Amino acid sequence: MNTALSIKDLKAEFVQQFENKQANYKFGSERRKEAIQHFRALGIPTTKHEDWKYVNLLPLSKIDFVPEVLSTIASPTELQPYLLAEKEAYTIVLLNGKYAPQFSTLPEITPKIIITSLAQAFEQHTELVEKHFAQIAFTEKEAFVALNTALAEDGLFIYIADNQVVHKPIIVYFITDAQQQAPQIQIRNLYVFGKNSQATILTKFDTLGNNANFSNLVEEIFLAPNAIVDYYKIQNENENTYHIGTTKVRQDTRSVFSSITVSFNGAIVRNNLDLDLQGEYCEGNMFGLYILKGKTLLDNHTSVNHALPNAQSNEFYKGVLDEKATGVFNGKIFVRQNAQKTNAYQQNRNILLSQDASINTKPQLEIWADDVKCSHGATVGNLDKGALFYLRSRGISEESAKALLVYAFANEIIEKVKVQSLKEYLEFLLSERLQITT
């Protein structure tokens, strides 16, 4: 691949990449053709695009990314530092976006529980996959969804049948091997949860090596009536990571979807999370925490669509930004005319620890129904001076006092984590970041 010099060239390169491979894709060749047309029309978004106002993707075009980089990781010990200490779990490892069965421990595939690679699922569970694939992630408007639909060859497929309760968390490690090259990765996930099913999906993103890397992730998640799903996205990749993630969730009646997104690192990280509440009495929860330093740019772009009555959504994101980090929070709540008795709550709170850190926060409400309860708000501040003085007057150094307050601020989100090993891991990462020694 030649070094791209501008955003326009980057677009051309992706199209070229598609054309080179075109004859060899294993699934969805018609869909891919359509998607690449859409991508061609959309192009890579620039900051003139309202949804990309604060995210300048120009740096992406300056790096010589290589598609289909094979990971050199051969032994499980190389992965050990990234694994959670959860004893009872199903684990799946994807290396540079490719399912790595040698590092995964999965339940036997039954008609009740299917956890496998997307490529395999297209072969073995064609009907089930086709019924859901690309049904909520559309290529017409979103360039990175189009790009992913055109190029992605693997990812994860999870299917939990009606009435199945999966007690063990399903932990998915997305490991980027950036030791030798600068990989460009397209990951596509599809999760389908049947009626009355319950499961926990924990996705964790890490990088090996310090090279630049780019992942474009698209996920579609379906919850049938009464399904209860806990979803986690944990990002602690290297500081040269470019991640664009799009997670689309469709919820049916009385289903409960709860997400926690925690971000620690990266060059440019974009998380799109869109909940579509297409059932009465649904509950959608979106929680997030970002602890940023260096020059990381993180953009959490979320939306929730209340289509029908009596549903509730609850969104709460907290951020701590240090050094030259930049954060973006964009949350939209749509309450459609039909969606009476909606309860929607949205909150974004930020602490800036340095003069050079910044946050752009934009909570938005669009309400067409009249009998609803909605609230939203955003705060940006420094640490509370009164609290700092109180702690210091008890003999606690200024540094420790700050760390204690930031820890407490962040911990409000970590406390919501239900997977014990993850909770401990996040507490550890947070202490490490704040240099707290206990």
Next chain:
Amino acid sequence: MLVIQNLKANIGEKQILKGINLEVKAGEVHAIMGPNGSGKSTLASVLAGREEYEIIEGTITFLGKNLLELAPEERAGEGIFLAFQYPVEIPGVTTINFLKTAINQIRKYREQESLDAVQFLKRMKEKAALVNIDDTLLKRSLNEGFSGGEKKRNEIFQMAMLEPKLAILDETDSGLDIDALRIVAEGVNKLRNKDNAIIIVTHYQRLLEYIVPDFVHVLYDGRIVRSGNKELALELEEKGYDWIKAEIAHV
């Protein structure tokens, strides 16, 4: 122990303290009384090192050290404790964790070994009993959702845990009913000894019925305008502050 000389302090452009002189010796209890806005709480805050105040003149010497050169945490290390008029609520930090950090950082400052978990818990049990504070309260976030009385009791509990040489109680009696006041006062009395000193900042005489002061000072318009023994407090209670104001206006 504490010598304050000609202390003048501003907040913003406004001068609050206009030349305070005060000496406190080990084993003594001093009450500083005065009407609202006289500078009582400012004096308490300045002693603890609150940075919003600008010291424009004067000295504070504590156990031979220039207090004004020390950060709030160093003052705590030297043995100064301020019981806040309005204790701050800190969500997410439990009283126990906070105190463990505080005690061990103070011990580090004094070049003492850290308390281990067992020693810490033992001390905590003892001192909690002293101020009759509930264990479950200490496991909760610091002051969060505490009633006024619980907050004040928690201040005295912290005082007991940190064993200061000089404790400054800033309006500790405000917002307390008589039972809570008694508990707090008893706690303070149990902590009194010949080696430490206490400054009680208060508007009313009420607390002084339970913690009997050796000296009473009246602060008015940034100066100590009168000093006496506990009788002075009773006189103030009886006559209010107006007669002092009148007397000063006269002079």
